[in-house]
Amino acid sequence: MSESDEPAAEAQIGAVIADKLEDDDGLHPRGSLFSIGDLAREFDVTLRTLRFYEDKGLINPRREGLNRLYSRRDRARLKLVLMGKRVGFSLTEIKGMLDLYDLRDGQVAQLKVALDRFNDRIAILEKQKKEIEQALMELRRTTAVVSGLLKEKEAGARRS
Amino acid sequence: MSESDEPAAEAQIGAVIADKLEDDDGLHPRGSLFSIGDLAREFDVTLRTLRFYEDKGLINPRREGLNRLYSRRDRARLKLVLMGKRVGFSLTEIKGMLDLYDLRDGQVAQLKVALDRFNDRIAILEKQKKEIEQALMELRRTTAVVSGLLKEKEAGARRS
DNA sequence: CCCGACCTTGACGTAAAGGGAAGCATGTGC
DNA sequence: GCACATGCTTCCCTTTACGTCAAGGTCGGG
Numbered sequence: 001m002s003e004s005d006e007p008a009a010e011a012q013i014g015a016v017i018a019d020k021l022e023d024d025d026g027l028h029p030r031g032s033l034f035s036i037g038d039l040a041r042e043f044d045v046t047l048r049t050l051r052f053y054e055d056k057g058l059i060n061p062r063r064e065g066l067n068r069l070y071s072r073r074d075r076a077r078l079k080l081v082l083m084g085k086r087v088g089f090s091l092t093e094i095k096g097m098l099d100l101y102d103l104r105d106g107q108v109a110q111l112k113v114a115l116d117r118f119n120d121r122i123a124i125l126e127k128q129k130k131e132i133e134q135a136l137m138e139l140r141r142t143t144a145v146v147s148g149l150l151k152e153k154e155a156g157a158r159r160s
Numbered sequence: 161m162s163e164s165d166e167p168a169a170e171a172q173i174g175a176v177i178a179d180k181l182e183d184d185d186g187l188h189p190r191g192s193l194f195s196i197g198d199l200a201r202e203f204d205v206t207l208r209t210l211r212f213y214e215d216k217g218l219i220n221p222r223r224e225g226l227n228r229l230y231s232r233r234d235r236a237r238l239k240l241v242l243m244g245k246r247v248g249f250s251l252t253e254i255k256g257m258l259d260l261y262d263l264r265d266g267q268v269a270q271l272k273v274a275l276d277r278f279n280d281r282i283a284i285l286e287k288q289k290k291e292i293e294q295a296l297m298e299l300r301r302t303t304a305v306v307s308g309l310l311k312e313k314e315a316g317a318r319r320s
Numbered sequence: 321c322c323c324g325a326c327c328t329t330g331a332c333g334t335a336a337a338g339g340g341a342a343g344c345a346t347g348t349g350c
Numbered sequence: 351g352c353a354c355a356t357g358c359t360t361c362c363c364t365t366t367a368c369g370t371c372a373a374g375g376t377c378g379g380g
Contacts, residue, residue: 037356047357052338066345066358083302087295090336111310118303122296129292135247136285142243143278150271197326207327212368226328226375250366 034070036061042075043082053081058095087121194230196221202235203242213241218255247281 040047053059054068058081061068070078077098084094097117100110194202196210213219214228218241221228230238237258244254257277260270 035356046338048338048340051358056337068357083298087299087302092336108310108313111306111313115303115306115310118299118306122299122303125292125296125299129289129296132285132289132292136282136289138243139247139278139282139285142247143275143282146271146275146278150268150275153268153271195326206368208368208370211329216367228327245367252366 032072034075036068036070039070039075039078043078045082050078053078053091056091056095058091058098088125089117089121093117192232194235196228196230199230199235199238203238205242210238213238213251216251216255218251218258248285249277249281253277 034042036047036050039045040050050059050068054061059070059074059077061070061074063069080098081091081094084097085091089097097114100113101107196207199205200207200210210219210228214221219230219234219237221230221234223229240258241251241254244257245251249257257274260273261267
């Protein structure tokens with residue numbers, strides 16, 4: 001409850017990107033490690049989901065014995081995954097982008113790729129929006145016709 | 161064939177409903193029968209799809225030997241199915257409504273039920289539309305942030 | 321006689337994202 | 351010494367709407 005949106009508008013995403021760019025690779029101090037339950041609660045997903053994401057290669061927490069231990073970086077990746085989902089990317093697509101990121105060579109190139117994907121997504125979403133608007137129109141016309149029919153019928157019934 | 165409503169605009173749907181209301185039950189003359197291929201071409205669906213719909217109880221063409229023979233009524237049902245799909249109903253929901261129709265007792269009641277479903281669908285579609293708009297906003301903000309980052313990086317690269 | 325169109329019934333496969341349950345370990349508090 | 355919480359793995363199940371063979375029947379033509 002203590003975070004997420006106090007700076008202005010694009011802060012949430014900014015934070016995501018920022019988190020993602022934090023280079024806390026392997027060798028950071030011990031602070032800020034999370035259990036699977038921690039993350040599950042924080043992001044309101046099930047343990048099953050977190051394990052599933054791991055299985056799909058989206059996150060790789062290390063182990064403390066058997067138990068998973070998530071770093072801030074894992075957490076940031078999870079954030080990206082969830083935001084990707086919100087905007088309609090499939091887990092596979094998300095993995096693709098995360099993997100690109102991890103190649104970590106010409107980051108500029110990777111960012112450009114991501115940017116392209118984002119723009120593609122925007123186009124898709126706009127198309128979907130239009131389809132929904134279409135469907136809404138068709139549906140509204142239909143309800144109009146049907147309630148017309150209905151009134152006729154009821155009127156007819158009254159006349160008989 | 162006495163079509164009572166031809167007001168221009170909602171004519172397509174009007175036609176659907178009209179077709180559906182045509183009482184060509186079992187005993188109509190022989191004209192206007194269709195093969196599976198006919199309907200497939202006309203509505204641009206695969207044969208597999210038509211068989212699948214039959215399997216699901218959405219259409220029941222009769223048989224001429226083994227081959228399927230579709231009546232105008234089957235065709236009208238198919239039309240309704242496809243329009244239902246366009247506006248986002250699942251095949252199961254569509255079947256539900258078609259079955260109601262076939263109960264053919266108090267048609268008025270059935271029409272009211274359908275009308276309710278339509279309104280529910282409208283609500284759902286509106287919600288989806290909002291979600292898409294949300295996603296679009298999030299995505300646009302993100303692209304903005306990313307392209308900002310990108311410019312910084314490129315500028316940095318030029319300075320170095 | 322053979323070809324190509326058109327049709328038939330199975331049966332299995334696919335994608336996406338997990339859900340659910342079995343069966344077992346571990347740690348903690350009382 | 352036991353319950354409870356938390357976690358682990360493994361495996362199968364679910365939903366939706368078909369696609370994709372496989373393996374063949376039937377009919378009109380050439």
